[in-house]
Amino acid sequence: MKNVPIGLGKTATAFALTAALALLAGCGNHAPATSAQAFDNADAKLKDLWTQAGQADKNNDYVTAITDYKQILAAGSSLTPEQNSTAEDALGKINQRLVAASMNGDPAARQALSLLATQMHQRTSH
Numbered sequence: 001m002k003n004v005p006i007g008l009g010k011t012a013t014a015f016a017l018t019a020a021l022a023l024l025a026g027c028g029n030h031a032p033a034t035s036a037q038a039f040d041n042a043d044a045k046l047k048d049l050w051t052q053a054g055q056a057d058k059n060n061d062y063v064t065a066i067t068d069y070k071q072i073l074a075a076g077s078s079l080t081p082e083q084n085s086t087a088e089d090a091l092g093k094i095n096q097r098l099v100a101a102s103m104n105g106d107p108a109a110r111q112a113l114s115l116l117a118t119q120m121h122q123r124t125s126h
Contacts, residue, residue: 038086046075050087057090062098062112066091067119 039050053068055061069091073084101109 038080038082042083046072046078046083053090057094060097060101060108062094062109063115065094066098066116069094 039047042050049068049072053065053072056064056068069087072079072087073091079087098109098112102113
């Protein structure tokens with residue numbers, strides 16, 4: 001296990017790991033998406049959100065990408081099975097990258113985990 005950077009104590013490390021696990025808890029073992037074009041025929045709003053999420057994902061803008069993927073998945077029954085699977089797969093992959101980056105000491109990833117955990121806590125405490 002790597003040394004914890006100076007200034008990041010056991011409590012902060014435990015918090016980051018807890019947040020990471022909470023983020024991953026919503027991502028089960030889903031079959032990989034069958035098509036990267038799953039949203040090509042989606043309504044304009046959903047298609048734009050998918051495009052925005054993909055750009056954020058490519059730029060490692062973890063908070064935007066994860067928030068957008070979750071918003072897409074919240075569309076629920078209006079998604080096709082392929083769209084649902086594609087979005088779940090993308091969310092799972094970015095969560096894995098976020099946790100790995102955080103564990104490797106990436107300060108931006110740690111900040112993203114902290115922000116996402118705060119957002120999740122705010123939603124659940126209302």
